[in-house]
Amino acid sequence: MAQMTMIQAITDAMRTELKNDPNVLVFGEDVGQNGGVFRATEGLQAEFGEERVFDTPLAESGIGGLAIGLATQGYRPVPEIQFFGFLFEVMDSIAGQMSRTRFRSGGTHHSPITVRAPFGGGVRTPELHADSLEGLVAQTPGLKVVIPSTPYEAKGLLISAIRDNDPVVFLEHMKLYRSFREEVPEEEYTIPIGKAAVKREGKDVTLIAYGAMVHAALKAADELAEDGIEAEVIDLRTVSPVDYETIITSVEKTNRVVVIQEAQRQAGVAAAVAAEIQERAILHLEAPVLRVTAPDTVYPFAEAEEVWLPNHKDIVEKVNQVINF
Amino acid sequence: MFQILNEDGEVVNKEFMPDLSDDELRELMRRMVYTRILDQRSIALNRQGRLGFYAPTAGQEASQLGSHFAIEKEDFILPGYRDVPQLIWQGLPLYQAFLFSKGHFHGNQYTEELQAFAPQIIIGAQYVQAAGVALGMKLRGKKNVAITYTGDGGTSQGDFYEGINFAGAYQAPAIFIVQNNRFAISVPVEKQTAAKTLAQKAVAAGIEGIQVDGMDVLAVYAATKDARDRAVNGEGPTLIETMTYRFGPHTMSGDDPTRYRSDDLDKEWEKKDPLVRFRKFLEGKKLWSEEDENRVIEEAKEDIKEAIKKADQYPKQKVTDFINYMNEELPLNLQEQLKEYEAKESK
Numbered sequence: 001m002a003q004m005t006m007i008q009a010i011t012d013a014m015r016t017e018l019k020n021d022p023n024v025l026v027f028g029e030d031v032g033q034n035g036g037v038f039r040a041t042e043g044l045q046a047e048f049g050e051e052r053v054f055d056t057p058l059a060e061s062g063i064g065g066l067a068i069g070l071a072t073q074g075y076r077p078v079p080e081i082q083f084f085g086f087l088f089e090v091m092d093s094i095a096g097q098m099s100r101t102r103f104r105s106g107g108t109h110h111s112p113i114t115v116r117a118p119f120g121g122g123v124r125t126p127e128l129h130a131d132s133l134e135g136l137v138a139q140t141p142g143l144k145v146v147i148p149s150t151p152y153e154a155k156g157l158l159i160s161a162i163r164d165n166d167p168v169v170f171l172e173h174m175k176l177y178r179s180f181r182e183e184v185p186e187e188e189y190t191i192p193i194g195k196a197a198v199k200r201e202g203k204d205v206t207l208i209a210y211g212a213m214v215h216a217a218l219k220a221a222d223e224l225a226e227d228g229i230e231a232e233v234i235d236l237r238t239v240s241p242v243d244y245e246t247i248i249t250s251v252e253k254t255n256r257v258v259v260i261q262e263a264q265r266q267a268g269v270a271a272a273v274a275a276e277i278q279e280r281a282i283l284h285l286e287a288p289v290l291r292v293t294a295p296d297t298v299y300p301f302a303e304a305e306e307v308w309l310p311n312h313k314d315i316v317e318k319v320n321q322v323i324n325f
Numbered sequence: 326m327f328q329i330l331n332e333d334g335e336v337v338n339k340e341f342m343p344d345l346s347d348d349e350l351r352e353l354m355r356r357m358v359y360t361r362i363l364d365q366r367s368i369a370l371n372r373q374g375r376l377g378f379y380a381p382t383a384g385q386e387a388s389q390l391g392s393h394f395a396i397e398k399e400d401f402i403l404p405g406y407r408d409v410p411q412l413i414w415q416g417l418p419l420y421q422a423f424l425f426s427k428g429h430f431h432g433n434q435y436t437e438e439l440q441a442f443a444p445q446i447i448i449g450a451q452y453v454q455a456a457g458v459a460l461g462m463k464l465r466g467k468k469n470v471a472i473t474y475t476g477d478g479g480t481s482q483g484d485f486y487e488g489i490n491f492a493g494a495y496q497a498p499a500i501f502i503v504q505n506n507r508f509a510i511s512v513p514v515e516k517q518t519a520a521k522t523l524a525q526k527a528v529a530a531g532i533e534g535i536q537v538d539g540m541d542v543l544a545v546y547a548a549t550k551d552a553r554d555r556a557v558n559g560e561g562p563t564l565i566e567t568m569t570y571r572f573g574p575h576t577m578s579g580d581d582p583t584r585y586r587s588d589d590l591d592k593e594w595e596k597k598d599p600l601v602r603f604r605k606f607l608e609g610k611k612l613w614s615e616e617d618e619n620r621v622i623e624e625a626k627e628d629i630k631e632a633i634k635k636a637d638q639y640p641k642q643k644v645t646d647f648i649n650y651m652n653e654e655l656p657l658n659l660q661e662q663l664k665e666y667e668a669k670e671s672k
Contacts, residue, residue, distance in 0.1 A: 025464075051464055057494050062453050062487035069457015072401060072442075073465055092484075096447055097454070103650045104443060106434035110653065142651060165653040194656050241656035 004184040007177040009151035010040050010116075013158035014078065016188045018048045021076060024162060026053045028063060028080030028116075037082060038118060038177055060086050064093020067113045068101065076112045078162055084119035084171060085128030087136065098167045099142030113168075114161045120173035120212055121262060121309050124302040130174065131299045132211075132263035137169045138240035138272070144168045144193055145240040149214040151182040153237060156191030164193060173211045196243035198250065202232035205319050206250040208273055209260040210236040213292075213310065217260055220315035229323060239269045247273070248281050255286040256322045260315055265293040287325035290318045326568060327548055328538040332597055334605025343547040351612055353394055353542055355621050357386040357600050360410045362625035363419075364573070367426070371577040375633060376426045380407040381573030384540075387599030388504050388567040389474075390414060391545030395553055396472055396500075401458045402441040403451040403473035407504075407571075411474070412441055419632035420639070429642060430650065448479045452488025452501060459497035459562065468557045472500040472549075478509020480526055481517045489530040489564055498556035500549060503566045504539060510575045511585040527564035539567025540597040543606075570594035643670055 004012065017024045026041055032055040035042035045053040056063050060081055067077035081090060098111040121130040138145045146161055146168055148154035154172070161168035199214060200221050209217040214235045221231040232250050236242060251257055257277055261268035274289040292314045300308040329338045336342060345353070364383045370376040382389065385407070393411040396402070404411055409422050416439045424432030425443065433443040445451040451473045458471035479485055480503055492499040503523045507514050520526060527534025533555070537548045545567055552563035572595065574580040582591075607613035644666040648659050655663060 057487075057491055059483075059487045059491070061484055062456065062491045065450065065453020065455075065484065065488065066457035066460060066491060069454040069459070069471070070461045070464075072440075072458050073461025073467075075461055075464070092447055092450055093453065097450055102652065103647065104430075104433055106430040107650045108434050108436075109442070144656065241658045244657065 001183045001185055003181040004151045005178045005181055006148070006151045006154045006172070007038055007040055009155040009184045010158055010172060011042055011044070012184065012186075013155040013162070014041065014044060015047065017159060017162045018044060018052055020188070023074055023076040024052070024078060025070060025075050026078045026080070027056050027066070029056060029058055029082050031055060031080050036080065038174070040080070040116070040172075060089035061093055064090040064098070067115070068093060068098050068111055071111050071113060072109065076162065078114045078116060081115060081117040083129040084117040084133055085131045087117070087133050091136075094167070094169065095137060095140040095143070099140050102166060103142060110165055111167045112165045114158070114164070114170055115167070116170045116172065118172045118174045118177070120175050121299070121305050122175040122212065124305060125174070126302065128299075132261070132268060134171055134239050135263060135267040135269055138269050142167065143240065144238060145171065146193055146238050147171045147173070147211045148237060149173070149176060149211055149235055151184050153191055153197070155184055156189050157193065157237065159188060160190040160193050163190070168193065171211070175212050191237070194238045194241050194243055196237055196246040197235045198232060198246065199235045200231065200233040202230035202254065204230045204254055205232070205256040205258065205322060206247070206254045207231050207233045207258050207260060207315065207319070208236060208247060209233065210239055211262060213260045213262050216310065216312045217315055219312040220319065223312065223316055224319055229319065231319065242269065242273055242276065244276050244280060247277065251277055251281045252284045255284050257285070257289045258292060258315065258318045258322060259289060260292040260310065262310060263294060264296045265291065266296050268293065287322040290322055292318050326536050326538055327544050328541050329543040329547060330541045330602050330606055332602055334602045334609060336606070341547050343543055343550060345546070347612055350607060351617070353390065353546070354603055354607055354613055356390045356394075356414055357542065357603065358618055358621045359625040360386050360390060361600060362622055363410070363629060366626065366629045368573065368577060370633060375637070376423060377428050379426050379577045380575065381571055381577070382407060382410055384570045384572040384594065384598070385504060385506065386410070387542035387545050387603070388539035388569040391542040392472070392502055392549040392565070392567070395546050395549035396470065398438070399440060399467070399469045401462070401469070401471045403455045403458065403471060404441065404444045405448065405451060405474050405476065405479070406444045406446050407476070408474045409444060412439070412444070415439060415441060417441070419628055420635035423632055423636035424639060427636060429639060430646065431639060448475060449482030449484030449488070451475065453484045453491065455499050455501065456488050456491035456495070456497060459492055459499035460495045463495065463497050470498045470500055470553050470556045472502065474502045474504060476509060477503065477505040477507065477514045477523060478512060478517055479503070480523050486526070486529065489527065489532060489562065492562040493530040493532040496559065496561040499562040500552045500556060501562060501564045502549070503564065504569055505566050506569050506571045508575070508586065510580060522566060524564060524566035530564070532562050532564060534564040534566070536566045536568065539569030540599045540602065542599055542603050570597070645670060
């Protein structure tokens, strides 16, 4: 075991899979000698060579196409999109192409691709770096979308993503890259994709969150406990497909739900989660399912992040609304 | 413009005459005649409602089949939506090509031996993917190439440029073919770019570019063969512009070329018909006769009849088929929906 930050756990997962499987290729803008703009691929090119870990020209669409083409030759591509705000450049390769490979070929081709990309607010990045665009890819049949919130989970989920024989979009929250350390086993292990985790048990209300909002929800739960409200916190970990089994089990116990996301209200996946809950457990609900989200504006100018991004106070306020409904 | 045969079937460029045997020359003609008949019959079948999406190919036989004739069985083809003939001559059974047209997944279920993607509808996407296929071949140490096709309009896409530029940066064994038939639906090539040729777009990627008479099957073959030889020798990709023409509409989905093309222009290009020119050349060498041609026509018609029958009789698609082709292991939502549709389908 070692104490690792999330970024170190991510590097460790890629190193593990580069070692395990000679077909794994890591590529993107500045991921080679430079080791990535966040050091996610630090040391990997030196260890595995330029044929396994390499830089690309500055063109996201080309990177997506490269991954699809490499897969036809038996490779297992792990491309990086430098910031997920640049998704729009590669939307066709991800949502129009690799998501459909298996389907359109009637199972004769597939795309075992893991697209890694940082996103998320709170670190005052310039425009179109921090936007939460997971909702766009979560709406695409054929893609799985994974968002870890801890170093331990980042490693296990990334190894699972790389081993998955269908495309996975793996989104890494920038604020969580180095915000804390955690014990991470040095050996390989996996965490199943599509499985949520109960991060705190409680009986009064279910808080469903993902990404940086998991930590906001846990902080809110601490505050609520002081007022005698026991919140159960679920970390979705995979936002598509969502693990409804874990959610419904919790809702049947607590009868109250708040869904929390950093994305704008009209974006993200909170609406889809709320819809599933009302379809599957309406008779267990004592109050409507409420959402904590960002406002429906463009992602804010850097100085305004604090007033714009949802935080634990917003969560406490919403919980009080569902408790007192 | 690189040319070997003129409109009268005379060799005007002996130096670059490709080294093809008499049998190979006859086979090239057979394929062109067969494909012309296939186009005529496909249009008729589409009009009868027995085929669906269809992009006519008449006029482009030299461009499509001359380039395809230069590649090997283990090379990988990334066709555009008009490039079904290349797939057929690479081994796609005709009835599957018809199922593709009708919109049935089995049309795209290629055997392991058929190294190709199904026709690409998103113009340009095949170009960036070809760069990836070619890089993969290079990393594997294969002596093979990725070959891909787009039209004149497609050269305006970002993916067109990114594709050739990536292949150039990695010196990957790719052949990029631009079939310049002068029109992207109704928009003439002059409205795509101020560039005097499309081949010169290769300069932006720092790769070889060549403009070829796309109505001259020997010139297209020779240029592609040369590009392939250089690619497998590690000398990187080539962009080939074939100057061609589609005699028919853009697709059979309601396009009317009389709205944007003059009779004069059509007639001018019909004189360049690749079949007429190559037929004259072969007849001059006593390699082709009317009987040969009629035999191919009959063979094509018979094959097409059989294939459309087989396509018509192919089992209908079910929602459960679609669900099962989404993922290797179905996620929770699809597991649920599979059960739902299994119940519906068993009623």
